[in-house]
């Protein structure tokens with residue numbers, strides 16, 4: 001599933017070939033993905049207008065069109081992605097943007113058709129819709145806000161980090177990597193974390209996501225490719241995700257794969273040496289240790 005680094009990679013790939021160019025034709029191959037407007041009206045509205053700017057919000061790709069043409073938002077969700085070269089599977093193309101001078105096409109493909117394409121009349125409308133279902137972007141959230149949000153929930157820290165209403169952009173892979181980098185057990189209750197520990201998480205969010213963006217994201221199956229059809233490089237350099245039994249890069253313990261409460265059907269990886277659940281209890285027991 002594309003998370004923040006994969007969507008950021010898509011946006012960075014699309015900018016040089018789409019920003020400032022006019023959208024000569026929008027071909028909708030699968031009208032069932034369109035939200036907020038009739039497909040025919042969407043075409044009438046946007047064709048012939050210039051794409052001014054492309055940005056990422058959480059896991060949304062946001063196309064700002066010139067004048068009154070509005071905003072197109074693509075949510076790639078599970079299997080969506082953009083292609084600047086002819087797609088490996090043209091039968092998975094759901095949308096084609098044809099751009100003018102020099103003429104070229106950009107395809108939006110989506111194998112499982114779970115992605116969504118929205119149209120909004122204005123940036124304000126798009127922002128309102130985003131805020132309804134999303135907290136601040138994971139790369140922009142301020143420490144104070146993160147502390148307040150985490151201390152207010154008794155859920156485990158991992159599902160909380162993946163909750164888009166708390167902060168937008170983090171999914172299963174990066175939640176595991178962030179918690180490993182912060183040395184926090186994925187099943188710790190969010191409300192039990194000290195401010196110092198939340199600061200470690202906050203720092204790790206920036207660190208891990210920046211590293212993943214530099215590597216152009218993670219491709220663990222056929223689901224995600226860069227706009228040039230290449231695999232992202234992050235899973236060749238990450239610490240825990242998908243590394244069951246391999247040694248922890250910090251302490252050498254074998255990485256454990258398991259399931260945790262609040263996350264059905266998705267694996268969680270952690271290091272039993274670095275990410276300890278009962279740290280407080282451990283401290284108390286050393287107090288009574290006769291050896292001390």
Ligand SMILES: [Zn+2]
Pocket residue numbers: 248249250251252253271272273274275
């Ligand atoms: Zn370790």
